[in-house]
Amino acid sequence: MNVAWAPTWGLRLHLVLDGLAALYALLATGVGFLVLAYSSRYLPLHLGHGGRPESEGTRFYGFMLLFMGAMVGLAMAQDLVLIFVFWDLTAVASYYLIGFDRRDANSRASALMALLVTGVTAVLLLIGALMFYAAHGTYSVPELAGLVRPGPLLNAAGLLIAVAALAKSAQVPLHFWLPRAMAAPTPVSAYLHSAAMVAAGVLLLGRVYPLLQESELLMNVLLVVGLLSMAVGGVLALTRDVLKQLLAYSTISQYGYVVFMYGLGGSTGRWARRST
Numbered sequence: 672m673n674v675a676w677a678p679t680w681g682l683r684l685h686l687v688l689d690g691l692a693a694l695y696a697l698l699a700t701g702v703g704f705l706v707l708a709y710s711s712r713y714l715p716l717h718l719g720h721g722g723r724p725e726s727e728g729t730r731f732y733g734f735m736l737l738f739m740g741a742m743v744g745l746a747m748a749q750d751l752v753l754i755f756v757f758w759d760l761t762a763v764a765s766y767y768l769i770g771f772d773r774r775d776a777n778s779r780a781s782a783l784m785a786l787l788v789t790g791v792t793a794v795l796l797l798i799g800a801l802m803f804y805a806a807h808g809t810y811s812v813p814e815l816a817g818l819v820r821p822g823p824l825l826n827a828a829g830l831l832i833a834v835a836a837l838a839k840s841a842q843v844p845l846h847f848w849l850p851r852a853m854a855a856p857t858p859v860s861a862y863l864h865s866a867a868m869v870a871a872g873v874l875l876l877g878r879v880y881p882l883l884q885e886s887e888l889l890m891n892v893l894l895v896v897g898l899l900s901m902a903v904g905g906v907l908a909l910t911r912d913v914l915k916q917l918l919a920y921s922t923i924s925q926y927g928y929v930v931f932m933y934g935l936g937g938s939t940g941r942w943a944r945r946s947t
Contacts, residue, residue, distance in 0.1 A: 673749075681804065685811060686747040695746035695874050699867050703739045706862040707732070717856055721772065731771060735862070738764035742867050746874060751800035751810040751832075754875065758796060758835075761871055762789045765863050769855040781854040788848040789868075792838035796875075799831035803882075816881035825882065829889045832879055840872025840926045841919075843899040849923060853915040860915055869922055873929045880933060890936045897931025900924060 672686045688696070714728050741760035748754045763786075770782030804810055807818045819825050834845075841849035849869065853860050863869075876883070876893070883889045904924030911917045 681808070681810060682752050683750050683811070685749040685753060686744070687749050688747055691874070691877050692746040695870065696743045698870065699739050699742035699746065702867070703735070703862060706858045707735060709861075710735070710858040713856075713858055721774070731768070731856075734764045734767045735858075738768065738863065738867065742871065745871060748878075749812050751803065751812060751815075752797070753810075754812075754878070755793065755797045755800060758793050758839075758871070758875070759790070761868060762786060762793060765789070765852075765868050768859045768863060769852050771856055771859065772854075775854070778854050781848075781851040785848045785852045788845055789839050792835040792845070795831040796835035799828040799835075802828035802831075812878060812882070819882050819885055821885050821887070825886050826888050829879070829883050829886055830892065833876070833883060833889060833892060836872040836875040836879075837896055837930065838872070839875070840869050840930065841923050842872070842896050842927060842930055843903050843923070846900065846904065846923045850916055850919040853919050857915075860918075864919065864922065869926060873926055873933075876930065876933055883933075884936055890934050892934070893930050894934030897927045897929070897934050900927030901931060902927075 672684060674684050676682055676684045710731070714731060715725055718725055718727055738761055741757045741764060745754060745757035745761065748757055766782050766786040769785055770778050772778040800810055802824065803815055803819070806824050807815060809815060809818070838845040849864055852864055855863070883893070901924050904920045904922070904927055908917050908920035908924060911920060
């Protein structure tokens with residue numbers, strides 16, 4: 672699908688089910704289905720334990736389905752502004768899911784922290800998209816891949832987009848929000864922070880990798896951040912004895928491997944793009 676939805680601004684509803692999109696769409700819907708099936712037994716017990724009405728489950732399932740749909744849209748989007756729209760939808764849905772236990776001050780604080788880190792850095796993604804549009808007159812990632820050249824513009828715009836992706840993937844030094852977000856109910860932790868939300872960051876890196884690979888500076892940034900995330904996440908995971916916290920730091924470390932491989936560039940970076 673490739674139709675104009677705001678022609679005056681050069682915005683198009685450009686969705687393609689390529690290999691990368693198919694992988695992440697399957698991840699979002701397949702794991703999501705299993706999590707929803709688990710939630711059908713878990714949620715009534717969770718609500719009952721907190722003395723809350725079962726009707727609150729409607730809100731839970733609504734935001735889970737919104738997040739799932741936004742992830743599928745994000746996976747297929749080929750337009751930077753469209754990517755930004757779906758990106759923000761995942762941030763909003765995750766805010767309400769992490770803070771589902773709204774009577775708990777820790778849940779509310781964790782949800783706000785996740786929203787601030789992923790939401791504020793999303794603005795960097797939009798700024799980077801606008802910089803590319805100002806220079807090349809298009810938001811289309813495939814078109815930009817044939818237009819961008821190494822230089823200050825690519826370094827600046829690409830770095831802004833990379834920071835947004837690294838923040839979403841909880842990479843060092845923006846990793847601190849993920850362990851806090853594990854205050855969410857177990858199905859939310861399982862889905863958002865292991866299979867979907869954190870994966871959105873490396874999905875974005877994979878989508879814009881044809882642009883980023885043209886800059887040696889950006890490749891070095893990914894290399895360093897990936898290496899630090901591998902080390903910091905792995906070491907901190909060894910210091911935790913709570914399963915959710917161990918999984919959070921392990922997730923940081925494992926996605927660090929993917930970011931590191933992107934940073935290697937060349938055929939290795941292309942293999943990382945396929946493997947994600």
